[in-house]
Amino acid sequence: MSQSAKPASSVDLASLVESQSLPGEPEIRSVDDTLHVSYSHADLVIKLKKRPSQPLWDTKWEVSVREPTPGLGTWWGAWSQSFAANRADIGNLLAGEITETACRIRNMLDDHSSIIPVPDL
Numbered sequence: 688m689s690q691s692a693k694p695a696s697s698v699d700l701a702s703l704v705e706s707q708s709l710p711g712e713p714e715i716r717s718v719d720d721t722l723h724v725s726y727s728h729a730d731l732v733i734k735l736k737k738r739p740s741q742p743l744w745d746t747k748w749e750v751s752v753r754e755p756t757p758g759l760g761t762w763w764g765a766w767s768q769s770f771a772a773n774r775a776d777i778g779n780l781l782a783g784e785i786t787e788t789a790c791r792i793r794n795m796l797d798d799h800s801s802i803i804p805v806p807d808l
Contacts, residue, residue, distance in 0.1 A: 704785070709789070711727075721735070722781070728753045731749070731750050733749075733785075734747040744770045745768075746784075748784075749764075768784070
């Protein structure tokens with residue numbers, strides 16, 4: 688990581704997101720500037736970097752989704768997104784994006800699994 692990058696502390700990331708209301712009961716952990724959000728059928732890895740001297744946060748998202756039986760399909764996705772926010776607001780913004788992503792995953796699994804109910808994310 689370059690010296691100009693300002694890593695978010697792992698304690699800050701986990702506590703910022705855990706203080707928000709997320710769907711389901713995800714396991715949330717963080718290491719350095721990376722947040723891991725795990726559901727029973729999906730894993731989200733979010734890398735977060737604060738731009739120096741600007742209220743901008745760059746995120747890189749990696750998502751893997753596992754369809755339950757009988758399909759057992761697996762999907763992967765990755766994207767980048769930036770947020771203009773103060774440090775106090777980033778937890779709320781991340782929680783909102785995690786919630787939207789979990790809803791999209793839920794809808795995708797519902798579309799692909801009409802035989803066996805999909806557990807709550």
